[in-house]
Amino acid sequence: MPRKNALEVFLVFLRLGLTSFGGPIAHIGYFRAELVGRRRWLDDVAFSDLVALCQFLPGPASSQVGMALGLGRAGWPGLLAAWLGFTLPSAVAMILFAYGVAQYQDIAQSGWVHGFKVVAVAIVAQAIWGMARVLCPDVPRAALAILAALLTTLLPSSIGQILAIAVAGLLGRWWLNIEQPVGGHAHGYRVSRRIGVVALSLFTLPFVLLPVWAAATGSPVLSVLAGVYRAGGLVFGGGHVVLPLLQTAVVPSGAVSNADFIAGYGAAQAVPGPLFTFAAYLGAVARWPLHGWTGGLLLLATIFLPAFLVLAGALPFWESLRERRGVRMAMAGVNAGVVGILASAFYNPVWISAIHGKTDLALAIIAFGLLTFGRAPPVLVVAFAGLFGWIAAI
Template identity: 70%
Template sequence: MNGSRNTPLAQQAAIQQGKPLEVFWAFLKLGLTSFGGPIAHLGYFRAEFVERRRWLDDRSYSDLVALCQFLPGPASSQVGMAIGLGRAGWLGLLAAWMGFTLPSAMALILFALSLAGFQGVAESAWVHGLKVVAVAIVAQAVLGMARSLCPDRARAALAILAALLSLLLPSAFGQVAAIVITGLLAWWRLDVIQAGAAQAHAYPVSRKVGIVALLLFAGLLIALPVWAAATGSSTAQLLEGVYRSGALVFGGGHVVLPLLQASVVPSGVVSNADLMVGYGAAQAVPGPLFTFAAYIGAMAQGPLHGWLGGLVLLVVIFIPAVLILIGVLPFWQGLRHRAGMRTTMAGVNAGVVGILGVALYDPVWTSAIHSRADFALALLLFGLLTVGRVPPVVVVLLAGLGAWGISVL
């Protein structure tokens, strides 16, 4: 980040400093290696774009994470798209989405088309090692964000409060409640002077464009069911169900399973057995869980199936996430620079640290650490990341090799 003044021209120059191809390659690397679910993805993003590339500062990143936790849709994908948008404009948004999403989508479509040949992948030692490395990545993110965003006792207390609320209410509602409460407490009692450290991070979205995006989001949510009911088309019903699932998901990609299940199983588009097999495979690939829709499209019975069905449903399930993000960003970037909002966000950011700390335990730790050997591997990987400064891609490869070695022994 340079030291340019926070003027509209400086902000616009900062927006255009990157190129879409640069954004695509950066996110493609993450799309090929980011295992562990949405919380782990946020850790990978912070390591890559805040610490390594410095495309935005820690406070801007944490503000963006807090915003996307409020929005329906896949939070990590929305954070990634916003980073691409801020770096290289609209093509940057598309490049970030494609780079991060296509690897897992292609893998799931291939899995659907060649189901028998891929049985057992989700239980392999290699995939287990990739889950273990997610523990190290998230631990590094929690440690780094705690140092930056909880530098005093008051904000550390807010982080602990958020963690306790998330443990008492282990759901998307609990996370949102923790963010709201820590933000309100900060606004009411916290005396924080933000020392102007956060350089304004602007996005090339006008308020008019934001309003149009919000109207499209709501319009499609209303029009698609009407279209499906009026035509009785199985294709229309499939598209409507997938769009609705993407529009109503709060709390991350795991929540999308019951919504998609209710949309496609009763109609016979995909059997429940095939759905659950695909969901297991979705846990074993990098990238966002929303790419599960590509598997459903490839397995679907009807006009949409195979590669075409997979790609169409992949796009449809992400459309609401893109529209709501574009709709909110121009209003968010104006509010976040007001004094009262900055104080509130100081509390919200502390709350995010607490929520990430809980997520480090469940589901990241609980799904990966099953033995002393797993813990030893995670500790080694954490040391390589934090002390050895080894690139995350290398650490991911070492994790797979380490887990394979443990399974052999």
């Protein structure tokens, strides 16, 4: 990819950020059509290899693909430009929604917001359905998913989630025996191994330093930042898996109520771009010293920081790492485990917060059918659920 200026990268990704609905897999389809097919920034082999790397790493895969494409096109300024262009449209929309919920408390109890909560049930169910078919196609991986669901149900905290991921990875490394062919060649992104080592070191430090600092000072801000960073750094298998990790970061402490959390998650389905911008909503609506735009932008940066660091750390080592069978088996186990984590979150907090009667159940079933079998765009299903909830409340 020839180096160009960062402004070009920003404008291309801003357009994608305004129009890319449908979740990470759909985003990658938009990227391929625009940047491989139309603009020819890179070829299909290089693009497929990049997608494979970002699916392998923790973090929001589509955003990491975008960051790497910006890096290859215009260097480090291009990486930042790609992230800003793709992320800001949905982040701004989510912060504005948070202002509505925070300033007009009746909104949080309105029928149309309840519709958003119910549609979240259908969206998470669809995510579990799709991920289970791909990531748990056999008995061993299904068993790992069930084990992870049990662990996170019995230990409904960040400790339980980390333990579930670790156990699934270790068991996958030693127990699974599946073929995962590797093809293609890594594309050069001009990131040295020295930079990679520094980035990986910076990626790991906040996992230790932020919780210790928060405990030592008793700061609610540091506690939330530690939880949100952990959520951004431990997400495998798709954007929806961030739901239980963020819930444990902000709800038990009282920074965000469970009702506001689920309402915002439902609303996040109606905007284009990465689901991780849900963190901007949480920062804006939270009851903590920082709120509004300041809190929203701070949590937005916090949740994406580990994605940037782990991508920069992995790029120089990807070609050798991807060939190691043990690493691929461990990742297969982790991917199965995150299906179980999401299944646990489907019950608590999603189901118990939204389904209060037969009408709610009917709406969730209809929304699930539209999304899964009707292939309806998520934004239309969310709008339908909001309208249904508003009518039902009259």
